[in-house]
Amino acid sequence: MAGxxxxxxxxxxxxxxxxxxxxxxxxxxxxTAERIFKSLRRNxxxxxxxxLVIVVLNFFLLKLAPGDAADVMAGESGxxxxxxxxxxxxxxxxxxxxxxxxxxxxxxxxxxxxxxxPRYNMPVTDLxxxxxxxxxxxxxxxxxxxxxxxxxxxxxxxLNAGRWPDRVLSVLTLLLYxxxxxxxxxxxxxxxxxxxGWLPSGGSETIASGRTxxxxxxxxxxxxxxxxxxxxxxYVAVYARLTRAAVMEVAEQDYVRTARAKGLSAFAVGSRHxxxxxxxxxxxxxxxxxxxILGGAVVVETVYSWPGLGRLAFEAVLRRDYNVLLGVLxxxxxxxxxxxxxxxxxxxWLDPRIEVR
Amino acid sequence: MKAGPVDASxxxxxxxxxxxxxxxxxxxxxxxxSVREAETVAIVGESGSGKSxxxxxxxxxxxxxxxxxxxxxxxxxxxLAVIDEPELRRLRGREIAMIFQEPMTSLNPVLTIGAQIAExxxxxxxxxxxxxxxxxxELLDRVRVPDPARRVDxxxxxLSGGMRQRVMIAMAVACxxxxxxxxxxTTALDVTxxxxxxxxxxxxxxxxxxxxxxxxxxxxxVGQWADRVVVMYAGTKVEEAPPGPVxxxxxxxxxxxxxxxxxxxxxxxxxxxxxxxxxxxxxASAVDEAGCSFAPRCPHAIASxxxxxxxxxxxxxxxxxxxxxxxxxxxxx
Amino acid sequence: xSLALDTPASPVAAMRPRALRAFLRNPAGVISLGFLLVLxxxxxxxxxxYPEDPLSMVARPFLWPGQNPAYxxxxxxxxxxxxxxxxxxxxxxxxxxFSAMALGVTLGLVVGSLAGYFGGRVDDVLVKVIEIFQTPxxxxxxxxxxxxxxxxxxxxxxxxxxxxWPTTARLMRAEFRALRSKDFVVAARGLGYGHAxxxxxxxxxxxxxxxxxxxxxxxxxxxxxESALSFLGLSDPNVVSWGSMIxxxxxxxxxxxxxxxxxxxxxVLTVLALNLLGDALNDALNPRVSGAR
Ligand SMILES: Nc1ncnc2c1ncn2[C@@H]1O[C@H](COP(=O)(O)OP(=O)(O)O)[C@@H](O)[C@H]1O
Ligand SMILES: [Mg+2]
Numbered sequence: 001m002a003g004x005x006x007x008x009x010x011x012x013x014x015x016x017x018x019x020x021x022x023x024x025x026x027x028x029x030x031x032t033a034e035r036i037f038k039s040l041r042r043n044x045x046x047x048x049x050x051x052l053v054i055v056v057l058n059f060f061l062l063k064l065a066p067g068d069a070a071d072v073m074a075g076e077s078g079x080x081x082x083x084x085x086x087x088x089x090x091x092x093x094x095x096x097x098x099x100x101x102x103x104x105x106x107x108x109x110x111x112x113x114x115x116x117x118p119r120y121n122m123p124v125t126d127l128x129x130x131x132x133x134x135x136x137x138x139x140x141x142x143x144x145x146x147x148x149x150x151x152x153x154x155x156x157x158x159l160n161a162g163r164w165p166d167r168v169l170s171v172l173t174l175l176l177y178x179x180x181x182x183x184x185x186x187x188x189x190x191x192x193x194x195x196x197g198w199l200p201s202g203g204s205e206t207i208a209s210g211r212t213x214x215x216x217x218x219x220x221x222x223x224x225x226x227x228x229x230x231x232x233x234x235y236v237a238v239y240a241r242l243t244r245a246a247v248m249e250v251a252e253q254d255y256v257r258t259a260r261a262k263g264l265s266a267f268a269v270g271s272r273h274x275x276x277x278x279x280x281x282x283x284x285x286x287x288x289x290x291x292x293i294l295g296g297a298v299v300v301e302t303v304y305s306w307p308g309l310g311r312l313a314f315e316a317v318l319r320r321d322y323n324v325l326l327g328v329l330x331x332x333x334x335x336x337x338x339x340x341x342x343x344x345x346x347x348x349w350l351d352p353r354i355e356v357r
Numbered sequence: 358m359k360a361g362p363v364d365a366s367x368x369x370x371x372x373x374x375x376x377x378x379x380x381x382x383x384x385x386x387x388x389x390x391s392v393r394e395a396e397t398v399a400i401v402g403e404s405g406s407g408k409s410x411x412x413x414x415x416x417x418x419x420x421x422x423x424x425x426x427x428x429x430x431x432x433x434x435x436x437l438a439v440i441d442e443p444e445l446r447r448l449r450g451r452e453i454a455m456i457f458q459e460p461m462t463s464l465n466p467v468l469t470i471g472a473q474i475a476e477x478x479x480x481x482x483x484x485x486x487x488x489x490x491x492x493x494x495e496l497l498d499r500v501r502v503p504d505p506a507r508r509v510d511x512x513x514x515x516l517s518g519g520m521r522q523r524v525m526i527a528m529a530v531a532c533x534x535x536x537x538x539x540x541x542x543t544t545a546l547d548v549t550x551x552x553x554x555x556x557x558x559x560x561x562x563x564x565x566x567x568x569x570x571x572x573x574x575x576x577x578x579v580g581q582w583a584d585r586v587v588v589m590y591a592g593t594k595v596e597e598a599p600p601g602p603v604x605x606x607x608x609x610x611x612x613x614x615x616x617x618x619x620x621x622x623x624x625x626x627x628x629x630x631x632x633x634x635x636x637x638x639x640x641a642s643a644v645d646e647a648g649c650s651f652a653p654r655c656p657h658a659i660a661s662x663x664x665x666x667x668x669x670x671x672x673x674x675x676x677x678x679x680x681x682x683x684x685x686x687x688x689x690x
Numbered sequence: 691x692s693l694a695l696d697t698p699a700s701p702v703a704a705m706r707p708r709a710l711r712a713f714l715r716n717p718a719g720v721i722s723l724g725f726l727l728v729l730x731x732x733x734x735x736x737x738x739x740y741p742e743d744p745l746s747m748v749a750r751p752f753l754w755p756g757q758n759p760a761y762x763x764x765x766x767x768x769x770x771x772x773x774x775x776x777x778x779x780x781x782x783x784x785x786x787x788f789s790a791m792a793l794g795v796t797l798g799l800v801v802g803s804l805a806g807y808f809g810g811r812v813d814d815v816l817v818k819v820i821e822i823f824q825t826p827x828x829x830x831x832x833x834x835x836x837x838x839x840x841x842x843x844x845x846x847x848x849x850x851x852x853x854x855w856p857t858t859a860r861l862m863r864a865e866f867r868a869l870r871s872k873d874f875v876v877a878a879r880g881l882g883y884g885h886a887x888x889x890x891x892x893x894x895x896x897x898x899x900x901x902x903x904x905x906x907x908x909x910x911x912x913x914x915x916e917s918a919l920s921f922l923g924l925s926d927p928n929v930v931s932w933g934s935m936i937x938x939x940x941x942x943x944x945x946x947x948x949x950x951x952x953x954x955x956x957x958v959l960t961v962l963a964l965n966l967l968g969d970a971l972n973d974a975l976n977p978r979v980s981g982a983r
Binding site for chain 1: 818821822824825826827828829830831832833834835837838839840910914917918921922923924933936940943944947950951954957958961962964965966969
Binding site: 253254263276 | 449514
């Protein structure tokens with residue numbers, strides 16, 4: 001937050017002044033920080049009803065699941081008497097009428113509780129929070145790869161529009177669009193782990209290796225490369241195509257001609273004027289894909305035995321641990337909403353024309 | 358305001374037989390004119406007559422699909438038509454600058470106007486960040502943007518069209534160029550602001566003694582601000598003269614038509630001709646006519662007009678025109 | 691009748707032959723369509739081509755592709771014919787892909803057209819519904835739905851439709867909003883036609899081009915989703931599908947990586963063909979885009 005504030009500090013306006021549009025003769029009084037803050041507040045309010053509905057739907061999905069926590073525990077212990085079952089149900093509040101259970105569920109949520117996982121024998125919230133950082137790291141790394149490679153490929157395509165680098169990359173992106181993530185993951189393992197032996201084929205670090213400090217960091221990075229790349233490839237294609245279109249459109253704009261008329265080099269025109277503007281649509285899309293990347297993580301984490309949320313969801317399915325499964329669903333929905341808010345803030349920062357009402 | 362007696366020294370810019378083409382389609386043909394130091398030359402013509410292409414060719418900023426198909430543009434001992442990219446970049450923004458018709462879209466929406474002005478002085482004069490910023494504020498003040506110290510941090514969308522065009526002018530004159538090309542600088546602006554902007558340009562021309570090419574389709578602008586007028590039609594120059602004689606006695610039917618269509622200077626004084634008749638099709642289609650490109654619309658056209666392109670001939674002191682019909686009765690100079 | 695003659699024509703009628711010609715001029719689109727037709731024929735003919743149950747053992751295990759001409763794509767760890775699996779798997783992929791698309795597109799079309807056509811309150815509510823369905827990550831929601839409903843071919847179809855319909859709904863909402871104020875619609879309303887007739891007979895035909903393009907891409911998406919589900923084991927254990935073959939081959943990556951590679955190639959080719967078909971349809975049906983190239 002300190003960073004965000006600093007952006008706007010240069011020119012703080014007097015409090016309570018408003019900006020009019022667009023022939024206003026007075027200077028602009030809405031700073032970057034204010035734009036960001038307003039976008040945050042508006043989105044936060046809009047998200048509340050969405051989250052509530054999702055929570056309730058989540059609860060009913062849980063009710064639809066075959067068997068309840070008591071069944072699971074009874075199955076676990078092998079023999080279960082009617083009496084024991086009744087006790088278990090009472091303990092989890094499962095003997096209440098449905099509305100009562102919903103009330104209990106909401107009450108629990110309000111205290112940050114997503115219920116108890118009999119299989120893992122720990123609260124679902126703890127379990128999820130334990131796995132969350134790994135997934136966020138993986139997603140962040142792979143989103144960075146996707147954006148970097150996508151911007152690069154898209155720019156190259158736009159600069160060579162219609163010529164062979166454009167055609168080759170177009171075919172390549174179309175191919176990446178069509179490859180299932182789990183399959184490309186396996187093929188990368190065959191190539192880089194089995195045939196070449198360059199990178200580990202799974203896990204998040206070498207177990208019991210006693211590595212510390214920089215060695216540990218490198219070890220973790222090596223474990224992350226293949227899963228992150230696998231997760232990124234589809235989005236490389238998405239961003240490349242989008243960047244190509246955006247760069248080609250921006251390059252036609254009058255202000256690019258103005259920049260060239262100043263005597264700027266092609267690189268300065270490209271980076272300061274073209275790319276800066278072409279980034280706007282790419283950012284929007286990056287936000288829209290957070291959900292897709294989270295979904296992709298389920299498969300990729302399973303392929304690479306990456307101990308994150310996605311793999312937890314998979315394990316929960318195998319173990320019929322519906323509390324955990326729905327906990328992951330709820331949390332990932334919240335992550336998507338948060339990501340969208342962040343993207344809106346980013347846009348408010350990147351695009352001074354966005355004036356939040 | 359008008360330049361004094363014509364000085365004999367070599368001109369600042371000398372354009373000879375400039376030809377611009379898109380593929381095989383010629384859009385500007387054999388255009389010649391020159392601009393002296395501190396002189397304002399107006400290029401006048403209907404929309405589509407090749408004025409912007411001419412300006413862009415001088416900056417070597419033609420659209421990708423266009424090329425300079427012939428001619429030379431001598432400027433400060435170089436030929437702008439052939440110099441290489443690094444040399445070009447040293448000239449652009451420093452020795453030659455251009456401002457465009459559309460102030461609303463000619464500024465980068467995601468950079469503050471201060472940053473956009475500072476960019477050009479940092480590039481050509483190597484000023485530090487803070488020095489460039491101070492310079493930007495001075496320049497904004499020079500182009501009469503009110504409260505420049507605050508405006509410098511504004512983004513373009515906050516400014517009105519007139520203010521944006523002033524910012525464009527500040528950027529263009531930031532390094533004191535020898536030649537400024539203003540491509541219809543006031544067309545997109547309110548009439549009330551037009552005169553202010555033109556006054557500003559004229560003042561800067563005088564102070565910096567730079568050559569000014571004022572592109573316009575409005576003959577009204579010409580009389581007040583220009584030292585010389587080049588009238589273009591469909592990519593060719595049809596007449597060139599000082600504005601006084603042009604208004605008093607146009608020597609080309611197209612110029613006469615433009616005058617008649619211009620309420621501020623034409624009005625009742627229309628010369629031998631009514632308003633220009635509307636013709637179907639694009640003005641550009643006239644470029645490929647074998648004869649005079651204006652013949653299809655010309656009230657005086659005779660059969661020979663359609664056969665060969667009439668040459669520019671001297672029709673008086675310091676003026677040329679390309680119409681043998683109108684000028685046939687004149688005594689040879 | 692004479693009244694109808696004066697009403698502005700709906701623009702779609704004139705474009706069909708032109709669009710067809712444009713499509714036929716696009717080699718990638720035509721080849722893709724050809725590939726998909728062959729795949730369809732193969733899937734339909736599977737019981738004749740490979741009458742044996744593809745899950746039964748037919749030969750020595752771990753034959754590599756090309757090793758035995760009778761089993762061109764090799765055999766797996768249990769001696770099952772990989773080629774038979776690929777052909778039978780095509781049935782599942784295409785069945786799930788097209789059914790899920792049809793179901794999802796229908797639902798999306800209904801919701802989107804109502805929201806776009808009526809606007810106002812109806813629109814507000816439906817947009818919120820769409821937003822709610824779009825918020826949870828598609829694939830996570832899909833896994834939850836299939837896990838809760840218990841995996842089978844039909845639950846997979848329903849679940850995929852349930853997570854993909856918002857795409858169509860948003861698209862159709864935008865189309866209907868844009869079209870509802872067009873001259874020919876206003877004219878139809880002026881003639882006293884009911885909402886149902888205007889939606890189905892006037893607007894829908896003009897909203898079809900983008901719908902057709904999206905449908906093609908949605909089949910591709912559905913096939914990818916189905917393969918990922920069955921790779922994870924979330925599919926009917928008694929039918930062979932490309933994803934489940936890859937999942938089974940996963941344990942044998944070190945020794946027999948072709949077991950995972952071969953069905954994956956089948957998925958890639960099918961999905962690529964559908965995407966190329968979508969691009970070609972888009973260029974053919976949407977002259978603005980193809981003209982700008
Ligand atoms: N990018 C372009 N592509 C094709 N033709 C162009 C392009 N730009 C200009 N032209 C053509 O060149 C002619 C002259 O254009 P221009 O110089 O912009 O006219 P003016 O500035 O006098 O209105 C016009 O007829 C126009 O059709
Ligand atoms: Mg112009």
